[in-house]
Amino acid sequence: MGARVLAWAVLSVLLVAVGVPFYWMVTTSLKTSAQIQSLTPYYYARPVTLGNYVELLRGTGFPRWIRNSTAVALGASLVTVVVSCLAGYSLARIRYPGRRLLATTVLIVYLVPPTLLFIPLYSILNGLGLANTLWALLVVYPTFTVPFCTWLLIGFFRSIPPDLEDAAMVDGASRVQAFHRVVLPLAAPGVLAAGLFAFTLAWNEFLYALVLIHDTELKTIPVGLNDLMFGDIFLWGQLMAASVLTTVPVVVLYTYLQRYMVEGLTAGAVKG
Amino acid sequence: MLPPDAGIGYLFVLPLVVLVLLLIAYPLGSAVYLSLTEKYVGYPPRFVGLKNYVELTGDPVFRKVVWNSAVFTVASVTVKLVIGLLMALSLHKALFARRLVRGILLLPWVVPTVITALAWHWMFDALRGFINVSLETLGLISEPIAWLGQPATAMMAVVVVNIWRGFPFFGVSLLAGLQAIPADLYEAAAVDGASATQRFRHVTLPGLRPVILVTALISTIFTLNDFNIVYVMTRGGPGIATHILATYTYEVGFQALRWGRAVAVSMYLMPLVVVMIVVLARRLTRED
Amino acid sequence: MIAVTGRRLGLGALAVLLLLGAGAATPAQAQKPRLRVWLLRTYVPDANKALEASIAEWGRQKNVETSVEYFTFDDIETKYVAAIETDSLPDVGQLQTISPSRYHGMGRLMDVSDVVADVERTNGPLLDSALPAIRFGGRFYAVPFNYITDVLFVRTDVFRKAGVPYPKTWEEVREAARRIKAKGVMEYPLGQSWNRSADGYGVFQALLYSYGGGWADARGHYKSIMNDTWRAVVRWASEIYTKDRTVPPDAMAWTGFGNNEAFLGGKIAMTFNGPSIYYVLEKENRPLLPDTLMLVKPAGPAGQNHDVFLLSWGVFNGTKHAELARDLVRFLMSPDEARKYMYQSWGQMVPAFEKLRRDPYWQKNPSYKAVLEAPSHAHTPGYPGPLTPAAAEVVATNVLTDLCARVIVEGWDVERALEEADKRIRDIYATVPSR
Numbered sequence A: 001m002g003a004r005v006l007a008w009a010v011l012s013v014l015l016v017a018v019g020v021p022f023y024w025m026v027t028t029s030l031k032t033s034a035q036i037q038s039l040t041p042y043y044y045a046r047p048v049t050l051g052n053y054v055e056l057l058r059g060t061g062f063p064r065w066i067r068n069s070t071a072v073a074l075g076a077s078l079v080t081v082v083v084s085c086l087a088g089y090s091l092a093r094i095r096y097p098g099r100r101l102l103a104t105t106v107l108i109v110y111l112v113p114p115t116l117l118f119i120p121l122y123s124i125l126n127g128l129g130l131a132n133t134l135w136a137l138l139v140v141y142p143t144f145t146v147p148f149c150t151w152l153l154i155g156f157f158r159s160i161p162p163d164l165e166d167a168a169m170v171d172g173a174s175r176v177q178a179f180h181r182v183v184l185p186l187a188a189p190g191v192l193a194a195g196l197f198a199f200t201l202a203w204n205e206f207l208y209a210l211v212l213i214h215d216t217e218l219k220t221i222p223v224g225l226n227d228l229m230f231g232d233i234f235l236w237g238q239l240m241a242a243s244v245l246t247t248v249p250v251v252v253l254y255t256y257l258q259r260y261m262v263e264g265l266t267a268g269a270v271k272g
Numbered sequence B: 001m002l003p004p005d006a007g008i009g010y011l012f013v014l015p016l017v018v019l020v021l022l023l024i025a026y027p028l029g030s031a032v033y034l035s036l037t038e039k040y041v042g043y044p045p046r047f048v049g050l051k052n053y054v055e056l057t058g059d060p061v062f063r064k065v066v067w068n069s070a071v072f073t074v075a076s077v078t079v080k081l082v083i084g085l086l087m088a089l090s091l092h093k094a095l096f097a098r099r100l101v102r103g104i105l106l107l108p109w110v111v112p113t114v115i116t117a118l119a120w121h122w123m124f125d126a127l128r129g130f131i132n133v134s135l136e137t138l139g140l141i142s143e144p145i146a147w148l149g150q151p152a153t154a155m156m157a158v159v160v161v162n163i164w165r166g167f168p169f170f171g172v173s174l175l176a177g178l179q180a181i182p183a184d185l186y187e188a189a190a191v192d193g194a195s196a197t198q199r200f201r202h203v204t205l206p207g208l209r210p211v212i213l214v215t216a217l218i219s220t221i222f223t224l225n226d227f228n229i230v231y232v233m234t235r236g237g238p239g240i241a242t243h244i245l246a247t248y249t250y251e252v253g254f255q256a257l258r259w260g261r262a263v264a265v266s267m268y269l270m271p272l273v274v275v276m277i278v279v280l281a282r283r284l285t286r287e288d
Numbered sequence C: 001m002i003a004v005t006g007r008r009l010g011l012g013a014l015a016v017l018l019l020l021g022a023g024a025a026t027p028a029q030a031q032k033p034r035l036r037v038w039l040l041r042t043y044v045p046d047a048n049k050a051l052e053a054s055i056a057e058w059g060r061q062k063n064v065e066t067s068v069e070y071f072t073f074d075d076i077e078t079k080y081v082a083a084i085e086t087d088s089l090p091d092v093g094q095l096q097t098i099s100p101s102r103y104h105g106m107g108r109l110m111d112v113s114d115v116v117a118d119v120e121r122t123n124g125p126l127l128d129s130a131l132p133a134i135r136f137g138g139r140f141y142a143v144p145f146n147y148i149t150d151v152l153f154v155r156t157d158v159f160r161k162a163g164v165p166y167p168k169t170w171e172e173v174r175e176a177a178r179r180i181k182a183k184g185v186m187e188y189p190l191g192q193s194w195n196r197s198a199d200g201y202g203v204f205q206a207l208l209y210s211y212g213g214g215w216a217d218a219r220g221h222y223k224s225i226m227n228d229t230w231r232a233v234v235r236w237a238s239e240i241y242t243k244d245r246t247v248p249p250d251a252m253a254w255t256g257f258g259n260n261e262a263f264l265g266g267k268i269a270m271t272f273n274g275p276s277i278y279y280v281l282e283k284e285n286r287p288l289l290p291d292t293l294m295l296v297k298p299a300g301p302a303g304q305n306h307d308v309f310l311l312s313w314g315v316f317n318g319t320k321h322a323e324l325a326r327d328l329v330r331f332l333m334s335p336d337e338a339r340k341y342m343y344q345s346w347g348q349m350v351p352a353f354e355k356l357r358r359d360p361y362w363q364k365n366p367s368y369k370a371v372l373e374a375p376s377h378a379h380t381p382g383y384p385g386p387l388t389p390a391a392a393e394v395v396a397t398n399v400l401t402d403l404c405a406r407v408i409v410e411g412w413d414v415e416r417a418l419e420e421a422d423k424r425i426r427d428i429y430a431t432v433p434s435r
Helices: A002-029 A033-038 A051-059 A062-093 A099-111 A114-127 A134-140 A142-158 A163-170 A175-204 A207-212 A221-228 A236-271 B006-035 B051-057 B060-093 B098-110 B113-123 B130-137 B151-180 B183-191 B196-224 B228-233 B245-255 B259-267 B270-284 C002-023 C045-062 C076-085 C099-105 C113-123 C128-134 C156-162 C170-182 C198-210 C228-242 C258-264 C276-283 C322-333 C335-343 C366-377 C389-396 C399-408 C414-431
Strands: C034-040 C065-071 C092-095 C143-147 C151-155 C270-273 C292-295 C310-315
Touching (some): A002 B151, A051 A062, A062 A142, A062 A221, A114 A134, A134 A207, A142 A175, A142 B006, A175 A221, A175 A236, A175 B151, A207 C076, A221 A236, A221 B113, B006 B259, B060 B151, B245 B259, C034 C045, C045 C065, C045 C322, C045 C335, C099 C128, C113 C322, C128 C310, C143 C322, C156 C170, C170 C228, C258 C270, C276 C292
Parallel strands (some): C034 C065
16 A cells, blocks of 8 residues: 555656646747747736637648658567567577677677768668668668667567566467467567657657758758747747647557557467 | 577577678678778778777867766666656556556657757757746745756766656566566465565566666667757757767767777777677676 | 567567668669759748749650759858768759858869859859859859848838837947937847857958958958958947846847847847748738848948858869759849749848849839848858868858957957967968868
């Protein structure tokens, strides 16, 4: 009982810490630019205006940016989850020569920031004929999401006791079936987490989207947000409106996706 | 003598290998090479060996940048880990509205970092920011605090923002880790007469350890390379008080146009982090 | 598992379709030549659109397909550096003050002296202050489009209330701030930050050149800064913080918009900035508009010397349509087209050529007159020498503003800070490549 009270105390503090800045973002998105800069009223919007949202959706490329970002992030996180699950399981569970070196290398290559990798990457993409297309991002984003998710999944897979798979294999299941029916269901929250992180990493990535793509039609959200900041004038209202519109859907999706995920993966286990 | 399922092992890991070799190894190799050259943007590179690294080591500005990065990273990751753990444990216990709370607590991670940094920049503003205005309204301060105008408080501010942005990563990962620990382990421990604290120490923590280690390592790498928060909030200022490796690399590469040196800046700490990775890899791929 | 797999595959297919749909924006095979133009996205959307319209019009007339891409003040270097290193520069691009010198040094810019000559014939002579930024070895490598002038913004009502006259020298600026504060009219009247933006390094140069200081000699070689002029300049820059306390306490951490917002929010009475503040006041008819005045920057012992922020057109060497590119620039610079842009610019587009400068647009009010006048007394980085890639790097790497920060934020004494800056400048000049 005491534990639950403590848990709620902690969560309340965190909710306030998250809520206050987010409240500020939402209120700002509902203020006119005169209100924002004159700072009156300060803690709330009066009058409340949806003008920023309207202007954002109609007067900027925002709908396009959303479409581009969604396509790229979905695609990249799908690729990432598949590659990382397989690789993560292999590195965590199966013994073969070279696995340690591979695991280490995968993460070491991750150390170099994109700022320095984009030039050689551009040449590769140019060679593949993908420069200035969204495919370029789809190909490039896994380079930083996959190492990240692979290691995350190694961690998740490692935290599941091996006896369960061993038991299944003793009962006649192959390694692949054990992976599919025993490990994946248990690791479902982890797989979803990894997918979510891959998605948000791709969703928020800026530099590659800025330098690998020229067409205004193909801008992603972070690059598009630049359009709302011209040197020393910032369209605060629209920026905050963009923030609300790009954040809330992702959170809503994640909140409700887990049930499907867990159910789906667990169903396999029950049948197996 | 290869173990029987080595074939599956290699097959599963093949896509990863292809990705790494094709798209990462070449750029990485090229980056290492560039760090050994005196490459100026728009001009061909000129090999100079370790000159960049030597010059950086003797440069007081760079040394301060490294120090700033160390402070920024260690402080952020440590606090994020603690908060994330608290968040995961609390969510695990709280059954009411768990999904909703978990969703809300995810917000800081999902908001585009640029906007987070801008919002917090405003909150910390001395004359108009939320923090000072509220403190003044409550009568707690009489003179505005120059949060971002003083080295110590500026560093604290960017650390706070990094923590705010990053704790959901730890929270969600650790929660997933908690949920992966099979319930019967707890039952068995309870049957054996273990108290709550003992169950935590002997079931929870060991079960969570791989996830803790991995998220801490990944977060460290991420935080070391973090650019947006400092760039948007202070540009590395006031002066160079919050200049970290990522912002310094950017300045040297894109403003001074000294590309070779910029790569050397970001590669400088690689040996240290490589050691960390090797140690961790050994731990995580160890036979039990 | 099936349910989830199915869902995942469904999502994946959706992603692919979206991508294909998005990627299908690639243009069909066209017989028309295609010209890529890079423009600065300025804070005046009307002006940006006017320029885009001009470019489109030219495309129609010449039967050329034009494609416009924007960069902002913040990512201009990122985009150009990326394009240089990946060989994907546009055909025509707008350049900021220090860029022609640097890119010419890399051999990326075409000689456009003929275009400049043509423009001078139709638009009148060029302002002297633009020359060092675009002319190298007697040939022109960029065509100056407009200045974005930095001026002194004052709150006339605050000055009236405090009984203080508008400052004409840098010393008077300090004095005015002190008096406004002493009279209790405003706590932090002066909003000047030595930060990593044009507000920082631009104003510092205006201050420096007005005192007769510089870090290079007339031939463009490094000259030591350990002298009394520099000491006086750094003292001015730091004492407004450390002694007068007339600057907001966190001003050193402002980024580009900090002073704008402080002025618009009524927190400061004086600041140096481009016309963007005035644009917001005019466009939205804010209450502060009648109380705001733009003045030319103050003078120092060596006269009234300002800094230059110049936007010019460059034609890049990799272009496959050199003649078309030059023609586009000629078109955009023609008095009619340029005038269209100017009228939409709300004071932002200060012409570099004589004819447009004499346009009645600029006689609108004293503020606009000040904006027009300022570039006549201005100097480019590296003054009194030419704008070399080394001078460009001194500005781009924040040596000047870091110098002030050392004294103000870290409490270094002026001498020590000057020594560090001196060494940095010396190293830059010793190692920067150039032709």
